[in-house]
Amino acid sequence: MLTAEEQQALRDFLSVLDVHQGELDAAMLKTAAEHPEFSKIVRSMGQEQLDEQNRASRALVRAAIQEDQWLPLLDNLRTQGAAYARMGISFTGWFDLLSSYQSVLTPLLLSQQPGKAVSAVQGMTHYVGITMAIIGEAYLRTKEAIITQQQSAIRELSTPILQVRDRLLILPIIGVIDTLRARQLTEQLLHAIRAHRARVVVMDITGVAAVDSKVANHLLQTIAAARLMGAKVVITGVSSDVAHSLVGLGVDIGQLNATGDLQSGLEEGERLLGYRVARLPDAPGGRE
Amino acid sequence: MQVPVLKQGDCLIATVQAALTDADLLRLRDELADKVGAHHIRGLVLDVSLLDVIDSFAARTLRGIAHAVRLRGAETVIVGIQPDVAFSMIQLGLTMESVETALDLDEGLALLGQRRGPGRAG
Numbered sequence: 001m002l003t004a005e006e007q008q009a010l011r012d013f014l015s016v017l018d019v020h021q022g023e024l025d026a027a028m029l030k031t032a033a034e035h036p037e038f039s040k041i042v043r044s045m046g047q048e049q050l051d052e053q054n055r056a057s058r059a060l061v062r063a064a065i066q067e068d069q070w071l072p073l074l075d076n077l078r079t080q081g082a083a084y085a086r087m088g089i090s091f092t093g094w095f096d097l098l099s100s101y102q103s104v105l106t107p108l109l110l111s112q113q114p115g116k117a118v119s120a121v122q123g124m125t126h127y128v129g130i131t132m133a134i135i136g137e138a139y140l141r142t143k144e145a146i147i148t149q150q151q152s153a154i155r156e157l158s159t160p161i162l163q164v165r166d167r168l169l170i171l172p173i174i175g176v177i178d179t180l181r182a183r184q185l186t187e188q189l190l191h192a193i194r195a196h197r198a199r200v201v202v203m204d205i206t207g208v209a210a211v212d213s214k215v216a217n218h219l220l221q222t223i224a225a226a227r228l229m230g231a232k233v234v235i236t237g238v239s240s241d242v243a244h245s246l247v248g249l250g251v252d253i254g255q256l257n258a259t260g261d262l263q264s265g266l267e268e269g270e271r272l273l274g275y276r277v278a279r280l281p282d283a284p285g286g287r288e
Numbered sequence: 289m290q291v292p293v294l295k296q297g298d299c300l301i302a303t304v305q306a307a308l309t310d311a312d313l314l315r316l317r318d319e320l321a322d323k324v325g326a327h328h329i330r331g332l333v334l335d336v337s338l339l340d341v342i343d344s345f346a347a348r349t350l351r352g353i354a355h356a357v358r359l360r361g362a363e364t365v366i367v368g369i370q371p372d373v374a375f376s377m378i379q380l381g382l383t384m385e386s387v388e389t390a391l392d393l394d395e396g397l398a399l400l401g402q403r404r405g406p407g408r409a410g
Contacts, residue, residue, distance in 0.1 A: 186375060186378070187371065187372075187375060190371030190372075190374055190375060191371050193371070193391070194370075194371055194391065197391055197392075197395075198391075199391070199395070221378045221379075224378050224383040224385075225374045225375055225377070225378040226374075227383070227389060228369045228373075228374040228377060228378070228383070228384060228389050229369055229371065229374050229389065229391055230367065230369075230389045230390035230391040230395055230396075230399075231391070255385070
């Protein structure tokens with residue numbers, strides 16, 4: 001962990017900090033109150049709460065430096081970092097606080113006896129390094145967690161499978177299809193086919209902007225898998241760009257059942273199931 | 289392991305049990321080809337809903353059964369492929385293109401009935 005020198009430097013730093021803690025807290029509070037991001041948080045806390053927080057963190061710092069009990073301090077920093085990250089405080093904001101912290105402390109540290117001054121500045125650098133590393137890590141973790149959560153939310157949302165008629169499902173695909181999504185889509189479709197006892201699936205790819213060989217392969221696999229379960233797939237909404245690239249990729253068109261748009265796809269599905277949709281002769285509000 | 293083969297009208301229904309060995313599959317193939325000829329069978333349903341894995345040998349043998357039976361004058365429908373099985377078969381490139389498939393036994397028999405024309409369905 002820490003070398004004896006580093007520990008001594010931290011102790012020298014702490015001895016200065018102890019004397020000037022009041023000044024430092026006041027300066028930091030001022031910076032935070034003027035900071036565009038931190039000001040809201042400072043305003044929402046009473047003076048008592050701020051004092052209490054300062055006292056608590058001072059105790060943690062003292063325990064870490066004097067008694068070598070770092071874990072409680074690191075845990076505290078991690079929790080704080082995660083909380084601020086979730087509140088939307090940018091990581092850059094912390095560097096604004098940090099520069100004010102250093103500009104207050106550096107002159108005070110340098111005014112010590114020559115030998116001690118260098119050691120105290122080193123102590124500060126070390127302390128600041130540890131603090132920022134832990135907070136930064138907490139920020140990254142929090143953001144990663146948020147991204148993962150959003151990704152799974154998007155995935156859940158992005159593949160609805162709807163039953164429009166007995167034995168007839170529609171599967172509108174929107175957006176980018178990657179390997180993971182294609183896999184999930186296929187699995188969901190297969191389970192839906194069994195659950196709804198579907199015989200025809202209309203797969204609408206109007207919302208798929210571009211198709212490369214990978215995506216084309218995924219779509220063909222989905223169609224083949226559905227067929228293994230006894231369901232026919234009708235593809236609709238193939239744009240001319242997508243059609244050109246499918247042909248260019250040499251996809252076996254023979255096994256694809258395609259119609260122009262969703263409407264004709266549904267009609268084809270109904271035809272395959274033996275339905276015939278007819279207008280009632282006395283239906284109101286239509287053509288004669 | 290013996291595979292039960294039931295005769296229903298002019299259809300045969302073979303329910304493939306879990307974990308057939310390769311030898312069992314080959315025996316099934318021979319038995320079905322014999323029976324189709326002997327009983328003037330027009331349709332064969334291969335129910336694989338109990339299988340939780342279909343490897344390339346099994347897929348190839350099932351396809352072989354379908355082709356052999358077609359040459360003996362009967363249509364084959366493979367029914368009951370589970371979603372997870374279908375997914376892994378596709379991953380292995382086993383698409384069974386030349387064989388009819390259906391969701392389950394009901395659907396398979398209905399499909400065979402349709403094939404032989406509405407007049408003879410049942």
